[in-house]
Amino acid sequence: METIATRPKSLTDLQFTYCPGCLHGVAHRLIAEVMDELDMRDNTMGVAPVGCSVFAYKFFNCDMAEAAHGRAPAVATGMKRARPSMHVFTYQGDGDLAAIGTAEIIHAANRGEKITRFFVNNAIYGMTGGQMAPTSLPGMKTSTSPYGRDTDDVGFPIKVSELMSALEAPYYIERVSLLTPQDIIKAKKAVRKALLFNKEGRGFSMVEFLSTCPTNWGLDAIESLEWAKENMLPYFPLGVYRDKSVEEA
Amino acid sequence: MGEKVLMKGNEAVAEAAIRAGCRLYFAYPITPQSELIEYMARMMPKVDGTFLQASSEVAAINMVYGAAGCGRRVMTSSSSPGISLKMEGISYLAGANLPSVIVNVQRGGPGLGDIQPAQGDYFQATKGGGHGDYRLIVLAPSSVQEFADSASDAFDLADKYRIPVMILADGLLGQMMEPVEFKPAKTEAELAELDKQHLDWAMYQNKPEPNHHHHEINSLEIDPHELEKHVLKLDQKYKLIQKNEVKHEEYNVNEDNEILCVAFGTASRIVKSAIDQLKKEGHNVGLVRPITVWPYPSEAVLNAVSKNVKKVVVFELNLGQMVEDVRLAVNGKVPVDFMGKVGGLVFTPEEVKTKIEENL
Ligand SMILES: Cc1ncc(C[n+]2csc(CCOP(=O)(O)OP(=O)(O)O)c2C)c(N)n1
Ligand code: SF4
Numbered sequence: 001m002e003t004i005a006t007r008p009k010s011l012t013d014l015q016f017t018y019c020p021g022c023l024h025g026v027a028h029r030l031i032a033e034v035m036d037e038l039d040m041r042d043n044t045m046g047v048a049p050v051g052c053s054v055f056a057y058k059f060f061n062c063d064m065a066e067a068a069h070g071r072a073p074a075v076a077t078g079m080k081r082a083r084p085s086m087h088v089f090t091y092q093g094d095g096d097l098a099a100i101g102t103a104e105i106i107h108a109a110n111r112g113e114k115i116t117r118f119f120v121n122n123a124i125y126g127m128t129g130g131q132m133a134p135t136s137l138p139g140m141k142t143s144t145s146p147y148g149r150d151t152d153d154v155g156f157p158i159k160v161s162e163l164m165s166a167l168e169a170p171y172y173i174e175r176v177s178l179l180t181p182q183d184i185i186k187a188k189k190a191v192r193k194a195l196l197f198n199k200e201g202r203g204f205s206m207v208e209f210l211s212t213c214p215t216n217w218g219l220d221a222i223e224s225l226e227w228a229k230e231n232m233l234p235y236f237p238l239g240v241y242r243d244k245s246v247e248e249a
Numbered sequence: 250m251g252e253k254v255l256m257k258g259n260e261a262v263a264e265a266a267i268r269a270g271c272r273l274y275f276a277y278p279i280t281p282q283s284e285l286i287e288y289m290a291r292m293m294p295k296v297d298g299t300f301l302q303a304s305s306e307v308a309a310i311n312m313v314y315g316a317a318g319c320g321r322r323v324m325t326s327s328s329s330p331g332i333s334l335k336m337e338g339i340s341y342l343a344g345a346n347l348p349s350v351i352v353n354v355q356r357g358g359p360g361l362g363d364i365q366p367a368q369g370d371y372f373q374a375t376k377g378g379g380h381g382d383y384r385l386i387v388l389a390p391s392s393v394q395e396f397a398d399s400a401s402d403a404f405d406l407a408d409k410y411r412i413p414v415m416i417l418a419d420g421l422l423g424q425m426m427e428p429v430e431f432k433p434a435k436t437e438a439e440l441a442e443l444d445k446q447h448l449d450w451a452m453y454q455n456k457p458e459p460n461h462h463h464h465e466i467n468s469l470e471i472d473p474h475e476l477e478k479h480v481l482k483l484d485q486k487y488k489l490i491q492k493n494e495v496k497h498e499e500y501n502v503n504e505d506n507e508i509l510c511v512a513f514g515t516a517s518r519i520v521k522s523a524i525d526q527l528k529k530e531g532h533n534v535g536l537v538r539p540i541t542v543w544p545y546p547s548e549a550v551l552n553a554v555s556k557n558v559k560k561v562v563v564f565e566l567n568l569g570q571m572v573e574d575v576r577l578a579v580n581g582k583v584p585v586d587f588m589g590k591v592g593g594l595v596f597t598p599e600e601v602k603t604k605i606e607e608n609l
Contacts, residue, residue: 012463045452047315057465063452065318065466068341071311074303078315081299082273082323083453104311107304 008032021221051093070101073108112169130216165241171203259284265400272298275312281420282354310338317347318466320451326352340379344468348407354423357593365593366420371570393427497546502535522598547578
């Protein structure tokens with residue numbers, strides 16, 4: 001019998017702990033597939049965040065560190081500096097990266113740390129039960145913005161890829177979506193570029209995934225995909241925000 | 250052994266750390282420890298080491314977490330307000346069993362306080378500071394020589410027990426110049442050995458098996474029974490450290506002491522001058538100086554309360570922190586008195602002498 005799909009060896013055989021319809025698992029799988037394809041696993045170390053993907057340190061089958069909330073970029077910096085021959089990636093949610101860890105992420109990017117950042121933007125705090133995130137959309141109701149996000153009061157959602165692309169050092173920044181099969185194919189290409197640039201030691205690379213949180217959005221899996229397409233895509237435009245490989249070519 | 254050189258404490262501890270094999274250093278500037286970060290900025294590139302000025306103490310301590318997780322000798326330093334910021338990371342280092350060295354060149358507090366020497370972070374260093382049940386080994390040097398020596402001791406202890414070790418100095422020790430003799434620098438072969446010592450658990454080119462054998466640096470145990478096991482295991486380590494690693498110095502401690510003093514770090518130097526002066530005037534006063542303030546030399550303090558000791562007097566550059574450990578150690582055998590100085594001020598030998606005389 002021919003095997004046409006197996007679990008990537010860069011994932012352990014543990015069951016994901018994500019809710020049905022959650023796209024964290026899809027993001028994990030894309031990263032692991034590319035790690036396999038680029039034969040990177042044995043020389044890769046990752047950093048898991050605090051958030052729903054906290055157990056990423058168990059799911060990815062390479063050496064992994066579990067960081068304090070928001071500190072993954074600093075932890076990854078220490079790892080990369082300690083073992084420069086290794087490839088280092090981080091995986092963070094929007095609360096982790098764009099609220100509590102804003103300083104760490106900006107400065108790691110600004111230094112051009114030769115690491116890859118995977119950023120899962122689901123516009124909400126998943127793990128703690130659906131509070132407002134720095135990326136929650138204007139008017140969006142969450143448990144800490146029960147009347148809808150009031151931009152006069154708490155400002156606008158942070159566009160992380162745009163913000164990072166204001167810095168000189170980052171090598172590659174792209175925002176992709178996980179909302180349709182076609183989008184997932186495109187997302188994998190971005191993951192591949194990011195990890196390849198990492199493997200080649202070119203510089204800081206980041207992929208922002210537009211994702212969902214059916215559980216805390218109070219929608220089912222299909223509805224949440226639709227909601228994200230209608231609400232997130234217009235606010236967070238997909239695309240390449242930085243690609244120095246093109247400039248170099 | 251090399252010749253003696255005249256050096257500031259902040260620079261001596263940095264030089265000693267490099268000689269002890271520290272090749273990664275992450276920190277954020279703050280007075281009165283800036284000479285330390287500046288020395289590292291100059292010297293680390295010369296030994297192919299990493300110097301990185303982090304965006305905050307929070308970032309610095311988490312860089313330490315990452316580098317320590319890779320099994321390498323790594324250090325950070327700061328002064329009181331910056332150490333407060335590091336507390337989250339220190340708790341994670343302790344929880345994840347990561348060897349690392351943190352230097353606190355204490356200044357006056359609370360809040361922004363001032364930039365003068367103080368010992369107000371004793372509680373923070375020895376009783377927690379960060380969240381959860383954890384301990385640090387805390388070394389309290391009292392001279393530039395000892396400050397320098399504490400660096401290699403700290404790295405050795407950190408590696409031996411897989412624990413963060415704090416060197417609790419103060420602004421005076423950091424700023425003052427004294428002759429210091431350094432231990433020889435680690436050779437290439439020794440450095441290579443150091444690099445290998447943690448590969449059985451650290452992150453680095455570990456070849457994971459399909460059945461989940463990669464290395465994890467982690468302090469999370471979501472199952473309460475697993476967390477209980479983890480914390481109790483940490484506690485066993487702490488008990489072992491309490492048994493094996495307590496260090497103190499005795500100064501003029503004898504069977505005929507009338508008063509026993511207890512002081513650590515800079516404060517102990519002033520107490521020694523007062524004791525010398527009192528000796529000339531015919532009074533027999535002893536001093537126990539804890540070198541490890543955690544684990545605390547409780548037994549040594551109690552044993553030094555000999556039959557003629559009327560009182561124990563504790564001197565600290567704070568409002569009375571270590572005195573609580575002294576009271577626990579003495580356990581009511583004799584009264585315990587206290588003299589403190591705050592604001593970044595340091596008591597004079599005369600003030601200390603007067604305080605002792607009041608108790609004679
Ligand atoms: C210092 C600290 N503050 C708060 C928390 C609680 N906390 C855990 S996860 C989280 C938010 C995670 O949200 P996000 O990063 O968006 O990830 P998601 O769960 O949505 O994937 C918070 C606030 C914590 N663990 N540590
Ligand atoms: S709470 Fe949301 S983000 Fe977290 S696993 Fe469930 S669906 Fe995914």
